[in-house]
Structures are given as structure tokens and as C-alpha cells.
Amino acid sequence: MTDDIAFLTALRQDLHAHPELGFEEERTAGIVAKLLEEASLSVHRGLGGTGVVGTLKVGTGTRTIGLRADMDALAMPEMADRPYKSKYEGKMHACGHDGHTTLLIGAARKLAKARNFSGTVHFIFQPAEEGRGGAKRMVEDGLFRLFPCDAVYGLHNMPGLDTDEMAVVEGPQLASSDSWRVTFRGTGTHGAKPHLGRDPITAMGTFLSALQTIVGRVVDPLQPAVVSACSVQAGDPKALNVIPDMVEIGGTARAYSAEVRNQLEEEVGRLAHGTASMFGIAADYHFIRRIPPVINHQGTTARALKAAKDVFGDKVLTTFPPSTAGDDFAFFAGEVPGCYVWLGNGPAVDGALHHNTAYDFNDDAIKSGVRFWTRLVERELPTGSEDHNATP
The missing domain is CATH 3.40.630.10 (Zn peptidases)
Structure with missing residues (x-):
């Protein structure tokens, strides 16, 4: 040996x-x-x-x-x-x-x-x-x-x-390992004239601040879960007077049961579409199931x-x-x-x-x-x- x-x-x-x-x-x-x-x-x-x-x-x-x-x-x-x-x-x-x-x-x-x-x-x-x-x-x-x-x-x-x-x-x-992507589509405009457009960045802020309510207020507190936003793409740092048309957000979702996994998929999408509706813009949502x-x-x-x-x-x-x-x-x-x-x-x-x-x-x-x-x-x-x- x-x-x-x-x-x-x-x-x-x-x-x-x-x-x-x-x-x-x-x-x-x-x-x-x-x-x-x-x-x-x-x-x-x-x-x-x-x-x-x-x-x-x-x-x-x-x-x-x-x-x-x-x-x-x-x-x-x-x-x-x-x-x-x-x-x-x-x-x-x-x-x-x-x-x-x-x-x-x-x-x-x-x-x-x-x-x-x-x-x-x-x-x-x-x-x-x-x-x-x-x-x-x-x-x-x-x-x-x-x-x-x-x-x-x-x-x-x-x-x-x-x-x-x-x-x-x-x-x-080990938890399920899934990815999600949200795209908010608004109407770009001059940063000094936000009333002439539909600002997707403000919608993004609301969405991100509310994201943790899924784990904190929707999922059973006895069931472990994680939802994290890990990527945000918006605007151009060389054009700081332009409100962009679009914001892209991506992240991960983790759970230990099929029920909570399904719940996370549904709730991230519900929050994305609800936020878009509140701000009068559109939202695209994709949940990618990777690993159970x-x-x-x-x-x-x-x-x-x-x-x-x-x-x-x-x-x-x-x-x-x-x-x-x-x-x-x-x-x-x-x-x-x-x-x-x-x-x-x-x-x-x-x-x-x-x-x-x-x-x-x-x-x-x-x-x-x-x-x-x-x-x-x-x-x-x-x-x-x-x-x-x-x-x-």
C-alpha cells in the first residue's frame, strides 16, 4: 500500500x-x-x-x-x-x-x-x-x-x-444551481430631461432592492434559498448625460428542493414584470435551469x-x-x-x-x-x- x-x-x-x-x-x-x-x-x-x-x-x-x-x-x-x-x-x-x-x-x-x-x-x-x-x-x-x-x-x-x-x-x-436574466426595455433620453423617456435604470434600482424580499418574505423561512444579482449592464460610462434604453441584469438562484426551486423561478419573473409595469416599460425574463x-x-x-x-x-x-x-x-x-x-x-x-x-x-x-x-x-x-x- x-x-x-x-x-x-x-x-x-x-x-x-x-x-x-x-x-x-x-x-x-x-x-x-x-x-x-x-x-x-x-x-x-x-x-x-x-x-x-x-x-x-x-x-x-x-x-x-x-x-x-x-x-x-x-x-x-x-x-x-x-x-x-x-x-x-x-x-x-x-x-x-x-x-x-x-x-x-x-x-x-x-x-x-x-x-x-x-x-x-x-x-x-x-x-x-x-x-x-x-x-x-x-x-x-x-x-x-x-x-x-x-x-x-x-x-x-x-x-x-x-x-x-x-x-x-x-x-x-448541494443546492440547485440556476441562472436568471432580466432585461428592462425603456425609452432612452437626455439625462437632463428624464420626463421625455422611460428610465430603465430607476426600474432596475427598484427591482434590485426588492429582490431579497423573495427569500425574506415569500419563501418559507424554514427552507434555505439564495437569489443573487451578479451582473448589471447599463449605459455607457463615456456618456454620462444619457439615460439608456435598456438595462440587463443577471444572477443566480439556489435551493434544496424542487418546490422552492420552482418558487424562485416564478417569483423573480413576477417581480421583474411587476416592476416593469409599475414604470411603464417592458421586461424580458429568462430562467435557465442548470443543475438540480x-x-x-x-x-x-x-x-x-x-x-x-x-x-x-x-x-x-x-x-x-x-x-x-x-x-x-x-x-x-x-x-x-x-x-x-x-x-x-x-x-x-x-x-x-x-x-x-x-x-x-x-x-x-x-x-x-x-x-x-x-x-x-x-x-x-x-x-x-x-x-x-x-x-x-
């Missing part, structure tokens, strides 16, 4: 030094496929563009599970100075997908060697998690038709938890919890706050029962959390992460007569 940890650490650092953006993971996918083939797995490439699926079947067990790792990096510079710093300007592994890929490779190698389970495991290496729709693309390309699964599992590192800790929690884990919430299924969570306790003992957290970030693992868990767990990444050094230019995956988490994946397979697909596969 020590030799393999050294190999996996070198692999992780190599992947870190060669980050690739979503649907561009050609080098990463090639390395993944080569290592899986060397471990005698059946390998399928090209699903979802650059996705890789490695299949390992052992014994006569009929149950099949999927384990997922994301492979892509982010379009941002790496500012920290380290020996394996990104070699590609403007690209870095700032969310730990280099680590996730390494953990799943390590588990595949270990399970292929030990073969101490009975059933089928699909090791799913997903492209383009970072907002480019890789999971949805894989599903649309027939992931679960080609590789049927009875359950699917995902893992993400979490700075702030120790590397010998893991959080396994039933229910919502990640909600851990009861049965898969119970089985993941048992595996986690085997590895981490009393360092397993069964209560942990969900994140308002999103993960398109939700598309996998929307097809078959799923569970998404949090693996400790150690302290956030110098505040370097996910998507920070100084972030790094903690290599001390490799051993425990590989052990968790391995133990999960052993529990989900046991050998012998005892049936652990039934839903608790």
Missing part, C-alpha cells in the same frame, strides 16, 4: 501540473484509460466527450454500482508557488478534481488486485463538472443504458475537515455510512451543513439512487478554500479516500452467502 500511495501521490501532482478544462481533458482521460487497462479493467472512452468508464466484474454477484470522479480544472491562474504548479497559464485544479481522479484510480487498482467482492463496479470519470454540463452529457449519451447501476456514489474533498474525517449525511447536500440539487438517498447513504465507519471510526460526521454550491452529480443521482460524501482535506491553509488561486488537494487524504472507496465496494458487493445488498 505504501508503494501505491507514493505512486498515487506522484500521479495526483502530475495531474495538478497539467490541468484541463471541461471537455478538454484529453491528456487526463488518456492517463485514466491507460491505468485502468493496465489493471485489467474493461475501458470505454468518449462518453460525454472526454469521459472514461472502467468496468470491473468479479464473481457471480448481480448487483452493480457506479463510483464517480470529476476530472476537469478551472479557468483561473494558480498563484501559489509549488513544485507541481500548473504548467498552463490561466488554468488550475482549484477544486481538487485531480485528487478525486487519483482516489478512484487508486481504488480501481486495489480492487482489481484484491478482487474481494462479488458483482460489478463502474468507475465513472466525468468531464466538465465545473458548469459545462459533463454529467448531463454523459447521461444523454447513454451512461446508465450502457452501464446500468443499482446505485451511484460521488465524493468531494472538504477543506476544514481533517483528512481522517468524512461526512455522510442523508438528504440535501444533490439529495442523498436514504438507502445508499446508510450503506456509505457503514463503509465510512469501517474506515474512519468515530471520525464520521452524520450531521454536516449542506453547501449552496452545486454539483452536476445531481444528474446521476436523478437516474439511480445516489449518495455524495465529503472527505476531509485538512485545514484551509491561508484561507485557500475551493476555487481559490492558492488551493491544493491534500495528498494526506489519498490513503483514506482510497480505503473508503474500496470498503464501500466490499460492503455493497459482498462475497459469501450473507446478503448486505438489501436496502436497510
Whole structure:
């Protein structure tokens, strides 16, 4: 195991030094496929563009599970100075997908060697998690038709938890991640003669100040929700005596349930059209559904919890706050029962959390992460007569 940890650490650092953006993971996918083939797995490439699926079947067990790792990096510079710093300007592994890929490779190698389970495991290496729709693309390309699964599992590192800790929690884990756009269309005029036009900027101010009443006064206060305006485009800073014809506003909406997600879509639009009506202008509204919430299924969570306790003992957290970030693992868990767990990444050094230019995956988490994946397979697909596969 020590030799393999050294190999996996070198692999992780190599992947870190060669980050690739979503649907561009050609080098990463090639390395993944080569290592899986060397471990005698059946390998399928090209699903979802650059996705890789490695299949390992052992014994006569009929149950099949999927384990997922994301492979892509982010379009941002790496500012920290380290020996394996990104070699590609403007690209870095700032969310730990280099680590996730390494953990799943390590588990595949270990399970292929030990073969101490009975059933089928699909090791799913997903492209383009970072907002480019890789999971949805894989599903649309027939992931679960080609590789049927009875359950699917995902893992993400979490700075702030120790590397010998893991959080396994039933229910919502990550919020839906949707975008919205509002365009107010008025009548432009001279800034000194506002009465001759219809001012969309004043309407924008009213809309923005009222936006938070959706969460504060419309959504059930016991239901978490976020609505944020993140972009405003209006006028020309070189023409400060001109009231423009149009204002464009864009933002994000987050929720943990389908009901609140629907409510946010409806209420942002209602507010936009109501504001436009009040000011005598027009409004265009678009709500773009991107990623559903990640909600851990009861049965898969119970089985993941048992595996986690085997590895981490009393360092397993069964209560942990969900994140308002999103993960398109939700598309996998929307097809078959799923569970998404949090693996400790150690302290956030110098505040370097996910998507920070100084972030790094903690290599001390490799051993425990590989052990968790391995133990999960052993529990989900046991050998012998005892049936652990039934839903608790």
C-alpha cells in the first residue's frame, strides 16, 4: 500500500501540473484509460466527450454500482508557488478534481488486485463538472443504458475537515444551481430631461432592492434559498448625460428542493414584470435551469455510512451543513439512487478554500479516500452467502 500511495501521490501532482478544462481533458482521460487497462479493467472512452468508464466484474454477484470522479480544472491562474504548479497559464485544479481522479484510480487498482467482492463496479470519470454540463452529457449519451447501476456514489474533498474525517449525511447536500436574466426595455433620453423617456435604470434600482424580499418574505423561512444579482449592464460610462434604453441584469438562484426551486423561478419573473409595469416599460425574463440539487438517498447513504465507519471510526460526521454550491452529480443521482460524501482535506491553509488561486488537494487524504472507496465496494458487493445488498 505504501508503494501505491507514493505512486498515487506522484500521479495526483502530475495531474495538478497539467490541468484541463471541461471537455478538454484529453491528456487526463488518456492517463485514466491507460491505468485502468493496465489493471485489467474493461475501458470505454468518449462518453460525454472526454469521459472514461472502467468496468470491473468479479464473481457471480448481480448487483452493480457506479463510483464517480470529476476530472476537469478551472479557468483561473494558480498563484501559489509549488513544485507541481500548473504548467498552463490561466488554468488550475482549484477544486481538487485531480485528487478525486487519483482516489478512484487508486481504488480501481486495489480492487482489481484484491478482487474481494462479488458483482460489478463502474468507475465513472466525468468531464466538465465545473458548469459545462459533463454529467448531463454523459447521461444523454447513454451512461446508465450502457452501464446500468443499482446505485451511484460521488465524493468531494472538504477543506476544514481533517483528512481522517468524512461526512455522510442523508438528504440535501448541494443546492440547485440556476441562472436568471432580466432585461428592462425603456425609452432612452437626455439625462437632463428624464420626463421625455422611460428610465430603465430607476426600474432596475427598484427591482434590485426588492429582490431579497423573495427569500425574506415569500419563501418559507424554514427552507434555505439564495437569489443573487451578479451582473448589471447599463449605459455607457463615456456618456454620462444619457439615460439608456435598456438595462440587463443577471444572477443566480439556489435551493434544496424542487418546490422552492420552482418558487424562485416564478417569483423573480413576477417581480421583474411587476416592476416593469409599475414604470411603464417592458421586461424580458429568462430562467435557465442548470443543475438540480444533490439529495442523498436514504438507502445508499446508510450503506456509505457503514463503509465510512469501517474506515474512519468515530471520525464520521452524520450531521454536516449542506453547501449552496452545486454539483452536476445531481444528474446521476436523478437516474439511480445516489449518495455524495465529503472527505476531509485538512485545514484551509491561508484561507485557500475551493476555487481559490492558492488551493491544493491534500495528498494526506489519498490513503483514506482510497480505503473508503474500496470498503464501500466490499460492503455493497459482498462475497459469501450473507446478503448486505438489501436496502436497510
